[in-house]
Amino acid sequence: ALCGVVALDGPSGTGKTTAARRLATELNAGYLDTGAMYRVATLAVLRAGLDPTDPSAVAAAVRRTRVEVATDPAAPTALLNGEDVGAAIRTEEVNRAVSPVSAVPEVRELLVAEQRRVIREALAVRGGIVVDGRDIGTVVTPDAPLKVFLTASSDVRARRRSAQDSAEGRAATFEDVKASVERRDQLDSTRAVSPLRAAEDAVLLDTSELTIDEVTAKLSELADGRG
Numbered sequence: 001a002l003c004g005v006v007a008l009d010g011p012s013g014t015g016k017t018t019a020a021r022r023l024a025t026e027l028n029a030g031y032l033d034t035g036a037m038y039r040v041a042t043l044a045v046l047r048a049g050l051d052p053t054d055p056s057a058v059a060a061a062v063r064r065t066r067v068e069v070a071t072d073p074a075a076p077t078a079l080l081n082g083e084d085v086g087a088a089i090r091t092e093e094v095n096r097a098v099s100p101v102s103a104v105p106e107v108r109e110l111l112v113a114e115q116r117r118v119i120r121e122a123l124a125v126r127g128g129i130v131v132d133g134r135d136i137g138t139v140v141t142p143d144a145p146l147k148v149f150l151t152a153s154s155d156v157r158a159r160r161r162s163a164q165d166s167a168e169g170r171a172a173t174f175e176d177v178k179a180s181v182e183r184r185d186q187l188d189s190t191r192a193v194s195p196l197r198a199a200e201d202a203v204l205l206d207t208s209e210l211t212i213d214e215v216t217a218k219l220s221e222l223a224d225g226r227g
């Protein structure tokens with residue numbers, strides 16, 4: 001069993017989410033998908049018909065929204081004002097709008113507070129939680145005993161994203177997926193507040209040549225060493 005927090009950061013398509021869920025299941029720990037929370041906030045902005053690049057409109061909309069997630073790794077649910085929006089947050093429209101929404105400082109403040117509350121609760125109830133995001137090791141839980149920063153080449157990441165999209169019934173060409181993935185990473189890495197970057201004490205793991213089983217095994221080995 002895991003004692004504490006495993007902070008997993010990195011861009012999309014590194015295998016982070018799948019490996020994080022498997023690791024949490026293996027360790028009997030909770031799983032928190034912080035990206036899903038930013039996606040729920042983004043969906044609220046889009047449904048309200050607001051411009052995702054207008055920071056004050058975005059902040060006002062997110063303030064009025066209840067963003068909830070369940071931390072069971074077998075069923076990581078995302079709720080928008082009580083409605084299950086698990087599928088609605090994975091559309092290309094949300095992919096396009098999520099980076100500007102997540103760059104708004106007030107959005108981050110609100111969601112980071114909720115993330116810390118969920119983490120505290122999981123530590124009390126289960127003793128451990130695997131947290132998946134972009135700023136977990138740097139901002140959300142800088143004192144996590146294990147931080148891993150996953151990377152992979154953008155070609156590999158786009159290939160994985162596009163396989164996942166087809167598997168889940170969302171059609172898109174490889175070129176479009178690659179452009180979308182690169183654009184989002186560029187925005188996430190260069191924003192002023194909590195940019196995507198590795199914490200100084202994070203273990204770097206390049207997953208370009210690894211299968212998802214190998215990524216999970218590597219994480220589990222690291223978690224064993226710090227447990």
Ligand code: C5P
Nearest residue numbers: 012034035036038098099102133134135
């Ligand atoms: O992990 P996922 O691809 O679902 O994340 C969607 C987006 O949410 C990211 O591209 C990023 O803009 C934002 N995000 C963030 N901070 C986190 C997790 C996600 O800004 N901790």
